[in-house]
Amino acid sequence: MKYLFLLLIVVSSNAQTKKEQQLSLMPLPQKVVVLNHTFLLTKDFKINISGNPDSRIFKAATVFLRRLDERTGLFFNQGFISKKDEFPEAQLQINCLQKGETGIHDDESYHLSVQSNKIQIEATNDLGALHALETLSQLLQNNRTSFYFPSVVIEDKPRFSWRGLMIDGSRHFQPVNVIKRNLDGMAAVKMNVFHWHLADDQGWRIEIKKHPKLTELASNGSFYTQEEIKEVVKYADEKGIMVVPEIDVPGHASAILTAYPEIGSRLSGEEPYAVEIRSGIHNPALDPSNPLTYQILSEIFDEVCPLFPGPYFHIGGDENNGKEWDANHKIQKFKRKNHLETNHDLQTYFNLKLVPMLEKHGKKLMGWEEIMTKEMPKNAVIHSWRGVNEGLEPGASLVKAVKNGYKTVLSNGYYIDLMLGVDSHYLNDPMPENVVLTQEEKAGILGGEATMWSELVTPLTIDSRIWPRTAAIAERLWSNDTVTNLESMHKRLKQISFRLEEIGLTHIRNKQVILRNISNYQDTQSLNDFTNICEPYKIYKRNGGGKKYMMYSPLTLFADACTADAADAYEFNKAVKNYLENKELVNQKIVTDYLKKWIAMDLDLTRLSANAPLIQPVLPMSNNLSKVSGLLLQTIENKRNISKAYLNELLEQFNIRNPADVELAVYDSLKKLAE
């Protein structure tokens, strides 16, 4: 149906009207005015570029047009957009005043106006125009026969300047095509910083020509060549994304020390260094008392820095447990000689020696919060990450950083590897509550970064762990701080998830690949139903203290087909809530339909398991759920008495660790029904 807009509706960023709610925009723009007509798309739709933009706008406009063609099947006549001012009568006009500079300092604002016969994008520079095109593509709507844009006027700009995603290419190597499609995903939700974690205990992932041993001995053959690095940096820049490389030192050093044991802190005669195959915090640490350490790092930085045009270089600096330092008498002697009382002081000594190595290349040092000491130069960026899981107050380092004059980026609360629900990430705001900050201190909070640690993710599953939750984090970092409505976010996120698939992300399609493998190519419907109510164990539980999964262990199991925010769990939880508030039949039926579905699902899984060993680990949970469902049906539908004790005994089973490494996401609601 065509929308009939009878009123001019002005929307402030504090609330969403019904019309704005029907738009699935994420991040929500600062200001959206919905008007009363539509712009109809036809095959004659053309794009024209004017003004003074960077050349990247031409590629972006072409990609936009082709994606629109793929969604609408309209067969646009226009092929490639490559010349300025080529079609002054084109329906979509993009005008940029100047060239934009990728990074966190330039203007990213835009003005988007959709009228019934014309669309206008005005931006200070092409960065804003790129953002406008992403917004426009999210505006697409349709009726039975046509595609169109609703007429709107949008003014938009980001709240935070650092809106990042970190991908760990070390624990599980992520090839270039994986990186590129995730850069596309970032651009789709207006993220602008890609933090590339390139070295860790489990692998050194970047070619260093002067030190070929690093990849020869410490990469198991999986690493990025310098050409590939350049290709990714160029690709990112075309989408307005700055790349920040990370070489994590002095801890997390198993890989670099496998290649160069001579700069390690382990005493000779001890077990030789080897590339780590397990997760966790490991002992290997660089020797800060050895001049060779600094020589090699300097030579590495000399090669890595020129590959990255951005001004930031991340040196890691986290989780150095100091054990190797404590056990090494030479290092202890060095500490005493240099009046370095603690390991923290020694690490500071080490970090400070890296600063000029990077400054030489025009890079500012960035590091995880452990680098924050009195002597650290104020232009270092502090990456705040520790919180409850580390026994510390979340965001404490963030406040400490800005109060001490540093710039800081928040990742605590955006640890997407922990498989927490999107709500927790969405409501996690970089601006601390209950703390008074000056304007300058507030300006020191640059933004945040979602961190995709890859101990348990492979190219097959990584997109499902990043998306769609990171789109909600992107909104937190772009949109106004009053945009916090969870129901609206969930509704829009569902649509955005489909947009992300269309641009090439595999978070939806790859699940079926895993399910087909698990079901041994029998029907996957029941398995799919089960994944929709299970979530992988959260935080660090799945890996059982780093003991269960080696870096080469299989990640094609039921838990890998599950994601955070199990789809049916969200719906079931709502249904149970409604039912418990109002037990009328229509509410009851929604609940009992799920219970019946799970009983049938269990029968089916049991049947299929006769020919599918990988279904076996999920059967105990499925069987138990079937029993619980049966009992609940008796009491809800048949109004029979049941043994509450037995029911609760069955429910308790869900709290015992099961071999499928997943938790039942509808557990709480079942408990409520069982009361």
Place this chain on the structure above:
Amino acid sequence: MKYLFLLLIVVSSNAQTKKEQQLSLMPLPQKVVVLNHTFLLTKDFKINISGNPDSRIFKAATVFLRRLDERTGLFFNQGFISKKDEFPEAQLQINCLQKGETGIHDDESYHLSVQSNKIQIEATNDLGALHALETLSQLLQNNRTSFYFPSVVIEDKPRFSWRGLMIDGSRHFQPVNVIKRNLDGMAAVKMNVFHWHLADDQGWRIEIKKHPKLTELASNGSFYTQEEIKEVVKYADEKGIMVVPEIDVPGHASAILTAYPEIGSRLSGEEPYAVEIRSGIHNPALDPSNPLTYQILSEIFDEVCPLFPGPYFHIGGDENNGKEWDANHKIQKFKRKNHLETNHDLQTYFNLKLVPMLEKHGKKLMGWEEIMTKEMPKNAVIHSWRGVNEGLEPGASLVKAVKNGYKTVLSNGYYIDLMLGVDSHYLNDPMPENVVLTQEEKAGILGGEATMWSELVTPLTIDSRIWPRTAAIAERLWSNDTVTNLESMHKRLKQISFRLEEIGLTHIRNKQVILRNISNYQDTQSLNDFTNICEPYKIYKRNGGGKKYMMYSPLTLFADACTADAADAYEFNKAVKNYLENKELVNQKIVTDYLKKWIAMDLDLTRLSANAPLIQPVLPMSNNLSKVSGLLLQTIENKRNISKAYLNELLEQFNIRNPADVELAVYDSLKKLAE
């Protein structure tokens, strides 16, 4: 259930026993003996390499182990296999006498023996060992709780030495990750030649440092850098695959001439050359009378040849319609001066000048069959491709080539872009029937190549057009010529298709992405049902003479979700055949169940189309099918009289071109039911 083998069954390559039939091996090995026990897989399963193999065996063994781990979830203790003779007690022993040489000349045989506690691979060299590992991975079986290999003794070697796949990277650019996953697919079915079509009218796809204009002006930004070429060649070599580059000259030249119009045959003052956006045979041709043509080609070859270690270089040479030559008086004068009577003679003159350019780099010239003339040196390889669609006798050029002392490769009958059924490709044998050839002539038939022309394929759809049909072609080229049973092939192909998905091919998973787009993210079940009885228009019909699709037109439509060999059509056709032979109720029900399914499907598609413009083009066909199904149900189930004339009128509708670009694959069976 464990298999109980009571007898020792010796199987010759002429027939398959029941036990062998339960194995889903493709290509079928030369000799398979199935024994009476099984090898149980546990997490202690290890691999050991011994002998004198090329280092590629270590990577291949590691990949094999990891894939096995992903399929079984056994958590194998062994990580990376990197040292020879590391585990002399390992259950899987791989022994190679010597290093293998990638190409078409080396021994590729292997001996695979699976016993109850040991697996032995013996091969002359690592090429055979690689093949053995692929066979072994296809042998995997399971019962309810365990995975195992059946005990077998297999001796195997290929029938033909040239077992190729050509990918056209020009019409639609195919990025490196697409090429690599298809190399994986090729290796899985023991193919060993990758023919890379790098330049054509629609785009020049390879970086030439001395001539940057080629990519700057004629690639629309999509091309392979020389580093990427090297990376792909290395990746292919690790899998025992030889890469043959193709630069198609002197026709198919729109792209090269966009960069270098000065070496074209168009007269000045005429329309300037431009990268072609349409399919078909185009006029642009290089000027063979201009010395600059040869200079530039020589410089291009000087850069391209060293990137490819194999001995063959394909210069194309097809479909030069001669129009530009005929219209150019200078060229006509040149012909007369050099006593070259026809355009064919002139092209031969041109081709012969290329020979020393390639010989300089140790390359033998290969070209499409049009290059075959008296003067062409006998070490040129003739690529036989023309047949019925070109108004010629299929395979005629093949026979002519070997009778004239050439080596030849067959692609006619393996044109997988034409969307023909797998049966036609499977039964197409490179050895001509009804022709008497000497042993030497037979040896001149090196093998065959499936050709993936990409006018209508993108990275999203290409795998579904190559696989799984190319696996059947791989069997034709590897297995004995008596292996021709269609039912066995179809049964095994279904399993092999799943194996191909597991190693990374997207032919199954990407269909759902397209369907979700078409259904506008509503339910896709009915669309999926419809794709299972429709096939894209075959041969050159879909593109309507090259007029419908430009190179940038959308290929995310219903026809792109369909493939050759529509899955339900195969089953329905069998069901109708059975029913017409024997009209008992059980056979009738299978048929009528489909008819009812299609009536419900049409209702559902009509409902969904209210919110999905991309469903509209399939509705006429779906509606019509529903009507036909309804009438057939009346006569089959209800034994009512219906108007045969009306029914046939409805059936005739399917013969009119519909906007969905697909044909109804169950049409013939419906016609039979309507008689």
